Amino acid sequence: MQAMPAILLIGCQVALGLFLGFNYLNGDRNKPTLIGIHLLMGAAALEVMALLLRGAPNGDPTTGKPMLTIAAGLTAAALLGGLAAAIFIKDMPRAARVALYGHVGFALAGFGALVLWVAQS
Numbered sequence: 001m002q003a004m005p006a007i008l009l010i011g012c013q014v015a016l017g018l019f020l021g022f023n024y025l026n027g028d029r030n031k032p033t034l035i036g037i038h039l040l041m042g043a044a045a046l047e048v049m050a051l052l053l054r055g056a057p058n059g060d061p062t063t064g065k066p067m068l069t070i071a072a073g074l075t076a077a078a079l080l081g082g083l084a085a086a087i088f089i090k091d092m093p094r095a096a097r098v099a100l101y102g103h104v105g106f107a108l109a110g111f112g113a114l115v116l117w118v119a120q121s
Helices: 004-025 033-053 064-087 095-121
Strands: none
Touching: 004 033, 004 095, 033 064, 064 095
16 A cells, blocks of 8 residues: 555646646647646655655565666656756747657656556555
8 A cells, every 4th residue: 555645646647747738739728837736746756756765654665666766767757858848838849849748758658667566566
């Protein structure tokens, strides 16, 4: 059950990211509040994964650390890609689009690695 906070956070984050992505693909502008919530949830999910990498609060070691390390690294890359897209969106739209596609790719890979980690545990 130590994976439940990470799964809940990332599951909600993926759902919100899908909603934001569909809005983006439809040409609609996303509300800055939703983007900020998505960013904060990403940082919180990364923090939960870092805590799980350190070990459970009761001292039990976390199983499957290599897969969790990969998931945390991919989530960190997705977080940086999303920040880069937000920074470049007005000045360099093409660079922002590339950063956004990188954000989506890293996020999907990170979510997949997290699901594999849960399956291994």
